[in-house]
Amino acid sequence: MVKTIRNALLFAAAVHIVYVIVQVVSGILLTMKYVPKLVDAYSSKQGMESHVSFGLTAGTSGWLYALTFAGSAALYAFALQPLLRRWANRRNRS
Numbered sequence: 001m002v003k004t005i006r007n008a009l010l011f012a013a014a015v016h017i018v019y020v021i022v023q024v025v026s027g028i029l030l031t032m033k034y035v036p037k038l039v040d041a042y043s044s045k046q047g048m049e050s051h052v053s054f055g056l057t058a059g060t061s062g063w064l065y066a067l068t069f070a071g072s073a074a075l076y077a078f079a080l081q082p083l084l085r086r087w088a089n090r091r092n093r094s
Contacts, residue, residue, distance in 0.1 A: 008074070008081070016068070
């Protein structure tokens, strides 16, 4: 049981680490490929000034990360681990 919980937590951590890495690499690539068009930016200056808003932006809450962490750990514990055990047992029989 302890091994299952440990493996489930490691799986959930790995899923979230991969997600963060993909987001960082995606941001880097999009930043490298972005080329602003100066002519278009100055032509739409009046429209931009009237649509500026100040304040806080809505971000992802910590509860969402906690729920996805618990969900991916449960997915591993209740779905993936039994499948992996069945696969290992079939492989050992052959």
